[in-house]
Amino acid sequence: MREFIPKILNYRLARRGIVRPARPITLTYSVTNRCQSRCLTCKIWTLYRDHPERAEQELNLDEIERLFRSIGHIYFFNISGGEPFLRDDLPDIVGIALDALTPRIIHIPTNALMPERIAEMVEKILLLMKSRAPATPLTVKPSLDAVGEKHDEIRGVPGNFDKVLETIELLKRLSHRYPALHVEAGTVISKYNLDQVDELTRFVSALGIESYRHEIAEERAEFYNRNDGITPTAEEYERLAEQFAKSIREGLKGKRRLTRLTESLRIVYYDLAARIVREGRQVVPCYAGISNVHLDPYGELWPCCVLGYDKPLGNLRAADFDFDRVWHSPQAQELRQFIRHGGCACPLANQAYSNILLSPVWLTKVVWQLVKR
Numbered sequence: 086m087r088e089f090i091p092k093i094l095n096y097r098l099a100r101r102g103i104v105r106p107a108r109p110i111t112l113t114y115s116v117t118n119r120c121q122s123r124c125l126t127c128k129i130w131t132l133y134r135d136h137p138e139r140a141e142q143e144l145n146l147d148e149i150e151r152l153f154r155s156i157g158h159i160y161f162f163n164i165s166g167g168e169p170f171l172r173d174d175l176p177d178i179v180g181i182a183l184d185a186l187t188p189r190i191i192h193i194p195t196n197a198l199m200p201e202r203i204a205e206m207v208e209k210i211l212l213l214m215k216s217r218a219p220a221t222p223l224t225v226k227p228s229l230d231a232v233g234e235k236h237d238e239i240r241g242v243p244g245n246f247d248k249v250l251e252t253i254e255l256l257k258r259l260s261h262r263y264p265a266l267h268v269e270a271g272t273v274i275s276k277y278n279l280d281q282v283d284e285l286t287r288f289v290s291a292l293g294i295e296s297y298r299h300e301i302a303e304e305r306a307e308f309y310n311r312n313d314g315i316t317p318t319a320e321e322y323e324r325l326a327e328q329f330a331k332s333i334r335e336g337l338k339g340k341r342r343l344t345r346l347t348e349s350l351r352i353v354y355y356d357l358a359a360r361i362v363r364e365g366r367q368v369v370p371c372y373a374g375i376s377n378v379h380l381d382p383y384g385e386l387w388p389c390c391v392l393g394y395d396k397p398l399g400n401l402r403a404a405d406f407d408f409d410r411v412w413h414s415p416q417a418q419e420l421r422q423f424i425r426h427g428g429c430a431c432p433l434a435n436q437a438y439s440n441i442l443l444s445p446v447w448l449t450k451v452v453w454q455l456v457k458r
Contacts, residue, residue: 091107092107092110092376093443095107096372096375096376096443097443099375099421100370100372100375100421100425101425102418102421102422102425105413106374106375106412106413106421108156108157108158108159108412109159109375109376109377109378110159110160110161110376110377110439111159111160111161111162111163111376111377111378111435111439112156112159112161112162112163112186112188112377112378112379112380113163113164113165113377113378113379113380113390113435114162114163114164114165114178114379114380115165115166115167115379115380115381115382115390116143116164116165116166116167116169116172116175116178116382117140117143117166117167117168117169117171117172117382118130118132118133118139118166118167118382119133119140119166119167119168119171120166120167120168120171120196121168121171121196121198121242122168122196122198122240122241122242122245123240123241123242124239124240124241125238125239125240125241125275125277125315126239126273126275126277126302126308126310126313126315127308127309127310128308128309128310129166129167129307129308129309130167131309132309139383142382142383143382143383144382144383144384144402146174146177146178146181148384148402148406149178149181150181150185151406152380152384152401152406152408153181153182153185153186154185155401155406155407155408155409156185156186156408157185157186157408158186158187159186159187159188160188160189160190161188161189161190161192162182162186162188162190162191162192163191163192163193163435164178164179164191164192164193164194165194165390166194167382168195168196168198169193169194169195170193170195170199170202170203170206175206175210176206176209176210176213179191179210179213179214180213180217183213183214183217183218183221184217187218188218188221189221190221190222190224191210191214191221191222191223191224192223192224192225192226193207193223193224193225193226194225194226194227194228194271195225195226195227195228195252196227196228196240196245197227197228197229197245197248197249197251197252197253198242198245198248199248200248200251200252200255201255203225203252203255203256204252204255204256204258204259207223207225207256207259207266208259208263210223211223211259211263211265211266214265215263215265219265221265222265222266222267223265223266223267224266224267224268224269224295225256225266225267225268225269226269226270226271226298227249227252227253227256227269227270227271228240228249228270228271228272228273229246229249229270229271229272229285229289230272230273230275230277230278230281230285231246231277231278231281231285232246232281232284232285232288233246234246235278235281236249238277239275239277239278253268253270253292253294256268257293257294260295267295267296267344268294268295269294269295269296269297269298270289270292270294270297270298271297271298271299271300272285272289272297272298272299272300273299273300273301273302274299274300274301274302274317274322274325275301275302275315275316275317276302276314276315276316276317277315279317279321279325282299282325282328283328286328286329286332290332295344296344296347296348296351297332297333298351298434299325299329299355300432300434301316301317301322301358301362301432302315302316302317303316303391303431303432303433304316305390305391305393306393306394306395307390307391307393307394316362319359319362319363320363322358322359322362323359323362323363326355326356326358326359327355327359329351329355330352330355330356333348333351333352334352334454345455346455349451349452349454349455350438350441350442350451352451352454353441353447353450353451353454354434354437354438354441356450357369357432357437357440357441357447358432358434358437361430361431361432361437362432365430366427366430367427367429367430368430369437369440369441369444369446369447370425370440370443370444371424371425371429371430371436371440372436372439372440372443373388373389373391373392373424373436374388374389374398374417374420374421374424375421376439376440376443377389377435377436377439378398378412379393380401381393383400383402384400384401384402384403384406385397385399385400385401386398386399386400386401386408386411386412388420388421388424389431389433389435389436390433390435391429391431391433391436392420392424392429396420396423398411398412398414398416398417398420399411399414399416399417
């Protein structure tokens with residue numbers, strides 16, 4: 086937390102347009118839009134089906150290194166997709182990040198359709214981290230949206246559920262040899278699995294993994310799923326959020342320190358997300374495009390993945406990979422004012438965690454959850 090303190094005042098002033106924002110603490114990088122899943126909640130896979138030439142336009146390692154060195158140190162490095170493990174050079178990308186971004190936490194989600202490949206690549210990443218950043222934890226989060234064939238139905242791939250279980254077991258074995266590895270599971274709550282949540286929560290609790298995340302299904306340009314009607318109602322999600330928080334409280338005992346902290350943050354997030362969905366407004370000030378930034382596979386810089394294609398900060402390829410040139414551009418400043426004045430509101434977890442940490446009231450709630458347990 087000490088390295089956040091100098092930035093907190095800057096972020097608050099930058100949100101008001103008084104000063105230029107410092108570098109973000111969180112970078113999410115969608116390394117590819119390729120994906121083998123055919124999810125009912127996401128159609129990102131249709132991009133390369135309809136435009137196969139886009140695969141050749143993804144940033145290469147030389148471009149990634151120039152870009153990361155221009156950004157400099159960040160705290161949270163989230164790797165996203167598509168399916169990140171489809172990139173053969175994923176360990177190389179993490180290696181560049183370790184040298185140029187020096188992150189304190191690295192996170193990678195996966196659809197878990199390639200168990201052995203995922204385990205092999207995770208081990209390569211862990212070996213790099215062991216030599217270059219031994220104190221940095223790596224969290225890997227296979228997606229699990231239901232139990233059995235229902236998961237396969239939602240994800241659009243027969244046999245996906247069995248592969249998730251195989252992936253989790255392989256990762257758990259790795260975690261015994263590499264303490265830096267934290268194995269998680271993640272669920273997207275949509276209209277397709279509302280009646281499965283209780284069963285799924287009980288099932289995941291028996292898997293012996295480090296933590297379990299839930300996020301609400303959203304309709305946004307990044308996923309090519311607008312007007313698909315996948316998002317639960319405010320009442321449905323509020324009821325589920327209460328259940329999620331309760332299950333986390335019951336399972337905190339005996340968890341590692343980082344897990345206890347993140348789970349306490351998650352308890353507070355569920356309350357916040359439910360209120361945002363119910364009230365349709367920014368319940369807590371949003372620092373998208375200030376504390377957090379999202380990089381798409383082609384060098385486009387977004388304030389977050391929700392605004393994404395609709396309201397980008399600018400293109401880093403066009404700016405010769407000069408991060409400051411885009412970060413401090415008039416376009417970026419105009420977009421920050423759009424966010425500040427409530428032009429958008431969403432329960433995006435990645436951004437919400439930073440917003441909570443930057444809000445004295447909501448951060449106090451996190452500390453209280455942590456201390457009382």
